[in-house]
Amino acid sequence: xxxLGWIDPILGAARPRVMGALLRYxxxxxxxxxxxxxxxxxxxxxxxQNGPPRDAAAWLILVxxxxxxxxVRRQAKQTxxxxxxxxxxxxxxxxxxxxxxxxxxxxxxxxRLLFICCHPELPATQQIALALRIVCGLSVKQIAQAxxxxxxxxxxRITRAKARIGNAGxxxxxxxxxxxAERLAAVAAMIYLLFNEGxxxxxxxxxxxxxxxxxEAIWLGRLLLRLFPAEPEIMGLTALMLLQRxxxxxxxxxxxxxxxxxxxxxSLWSRPRIAEGLALIDKSMRHRRxxxxxIQAAIAALHARAQRAEDTDWAQIDLLYANLERLQPSPVVTxxxxxxxxxxxxxxxxxxxxxxxxxxxxxxxxxxxxxGALLEQLERPLEAREAFGRxxxxxxxxxxxxxxxxxxxxxxx
Amino acid sequence: MLYAILCxxxxxxxxxxxxxxxxxTMARLYAVNxxxxxxxxxxxxxxxxxTTAATTLRKGREEMVIDGPFAETKEQLLGFxxxxxxxxxxxxxxxxxxxxxxxxxxxxxxxxxxxxxxSQLPESxxxx
Numbered sequence: 001x002x003x004l005g006w007i008d009p010i011l012g013a014a015r016p017r018v019m020g021a022l023l024r025y026x027x028x029x030x031x032x033x034x035x036x037x038x039x040x041x042x043x044x045x046x047x048x049q050n051g052p053p054r055d056a057a058a059w060l061i062l063v064x065x066x067x068x069x070x071x072v073r074r075q076a077k078q079t080x081x082x083x084x085x086x087x088x089x090x091x092x093x094x095x096x097x098x099x100x101x102x103x104x105x106x107x108x109x110x111x112r113l114l115f116i117c118c119h120p121e122l123p124a125t126q127q128i129a130l131a132l133r134i135v136c137g138l139s140v141k142q143i144a145q146a147x148x149x150x151x152x153x154x155x156x157r158i159t160r161a162k163a164r165i166g167n168a169g170x171x172x173x174x175x176x177x178x179x180x181a182e183r184l185a186a187v188a189a190m191i192y193l194l195f196n197e198g199x200x201x202x203x204x205x206x207x208x209x210x211x212x213x214x215x216e217a218i219w220l221g222r223l224l225l226r227l228f229p230a231e232p233e234i235m236g237l238t239a240l241m242l243l244q245r246x247x248x249x250x251x252x253x254x255x256x257x258x259x260x261x262x263x264x265x266x267s268l269w270s271r272p273r274i275a276e277g278l279a280l281i282d283k284s285m286r287h288r289r290x291x292x293x294x295i296q297a298a299i300a301a302l303h304a305r306a307q308r309a310e311d312t313d314w315a316q317i318d319l320l321y322a323n324l325e326r327l328q329p330s331p332v333v334t335x336x337x338x339x340x341x342x343x344x345x346x347x348x349x350x351x352x353x354x355x356x357x358x359x360x361x362x363x364x365x366x367x368x369x370x371x372g373a374l375l376e377q378l379e380r381p382l383e384a385r386e387a388f389g390r391x392x393x394x395x396x397x398x399x400x401x402x403x404x405x406x407x408x409x410x411x412x413x
Numbered sequence: 414m415l416y417a418i419l420c421x422x423x424x425x426x427x428x429x430x431x432x433x434x435x436x437x438t439m440a441r442l443y444a445v446n447x448x449x450x451x452x453x454x455x456x457x458x459x460x461x462x463x464t465t466a467a468t469t470l471r472k473g474r475e476e477m478v479i480d481g482p483f484a485e486t487k488e489q490l491l492g493f494x495x496x497x498x499x500x501x502x503x504x505x506x507x508x509x510x511x512x513x514x515x516x517x518x519x520x521x522x523x524x525x526x527x528x529x530x531x532s533q534l535p536e537s538x539x540x541x
Contacts, residue, residue, distance in 0.1 A: 009427070009429040222463060272527045276527070
């Protein structure tokens with residue numbers, strides 16, 4: 001291989017750690033990004049001749065830091081009033097560089113880098129876009145494509161997000177244990193959001209465009225796990241994403257329409273992803289500290305373990321949803337549980353569970369879809385038709401509407 | 414003489430490979446595998462899941478189960494087993510059985526296997 005293709009993955013892998021360290025030195029995202037860019041340029045010049053350094057991240061941190069400091073000094077000479085805060089930070093950074101490169105600092109550096117992307121003032125889509133740009137290193141163009149928006153609009157979104165967090169102020173001291181746990185939870189939520197953004201597509205073409213989002217989310221999940229290997233919820237989150245992503249190839253038919261879980265060709269499921277997801281759940285369960293991600297992953301695991309749809313252990317899934325309802329009460333969780341209950345106790349019991357949800361879920365496509373299917377099973381065609389009619393009105397994609405229409409066609413036979 | 418070739422690389426870098434790069438690389442590796450198999454020189458080959466899926470059993474007066482891969486730099490890889498287990502618990506039980514048979518220092522890293530190709534060596538191949 002004589003091209004430079006081998007360098008990119010190394011730079012990509014080192015990025016979170018290098019950006020995390022550079023952000024701690026320079027305290028602003030823009031300076032850290034410029035420093036990282038410069039370090040990458042120098043790597044592309046130096047590595048093909050000298051070979052990659054043993055510790056690529058440490059090399060990039062040093063080179064990026066020096067390059068940015070030169071830049072700051074040059075600017076300081078040209079400017080009448082040098083920014084003293086920045087300069088004193090730099091001196092401080094230089095003095096303790098050696099011990100900062102060692103030890104556990106880099107874990108908090110990366111966590112901080114992810115955490116600033118999760119700033120509560122940022123809307124969810126901006127959090128995700130920022131993390132993709134800053135941590136994963138996707139280009140604005142790539143991010144725009146995945147979000148199905150124009151490049152200029154995405155550029156603006158990211159610039160605005162950066163400006164917002166620039167004013168917000170983030171603690172740069174090493175966080176204490178409770179603060180670290182809080183940061184970890186916020187970052188996990190952002191990663192799962194990113195995953196869902198990539199996963200919740202309603203057509204195969206959309207899914208293809210959004211695929212990088214789901215892949216980056218899994219990459220970030222593994223990154224967090226390497227930093228915090230004994231956190232059962234991070235194991236659960238990563239397992240959940242892997243197990244859902246394992247079904248990617250089976251989720252759409254030849255025409256690009258959604259195929260429901262029970263109708264999917266399970267031979268298309270990715271075995272390595274399932275194996276990794278199951279291994280992570282096994283690990284997390286040893287901790288006996290269940291949480292929402294672990295429970296959802298355990299549910300996904302029961303689907304993954306079933307060779308055929310009819311082998312699914314619905315009783316166990318019902319139990320897991322009951323646990324999830326307790327930990328994280330939500331009408332959508334109850335709706336999902338009702339589906340499991342319909343398989344275990346029949347449609348009547350499930351329908352009774354739906355009754356109290358009607359008010360809160362009346363604008364939710366799946367609610368009416370599930371209700372219609374239950375009524376259909378109970379041979380109450382008129383009510384079923386009405387529920388399906390509502391579902392169609394709420395469908396957000398042709399595929400969703402087409403699926404409901406199949407039900408309606410069956411009812412008319 | 415049988416030799417084991419142990420594969421090392423940064424899994425973060427491997428994880429950042431594009432699908433195409435991954436597929437091309439695997440195709441080249443499989444071509445080597447095929448050649449070795451035709452020559453009757455290929456033993457079992459395994460690809461392991463990422464270290465994030467690993468658990469480590471630390472031997473000692475009190476055994477300790479640690480999340481994550483083996484991380485000591487003062488100990489060396491001395492050998493490996495491939496065992497079939499229904500769960501991580503069963504794999505850990507087996508590792509504990511080994512630790513009982515060979516107590517003292519050291520660790521067993523338990524890592525799920527992503528891909529396994531059984532031995533294609535002729536049965537008469539001597540172990541040494």
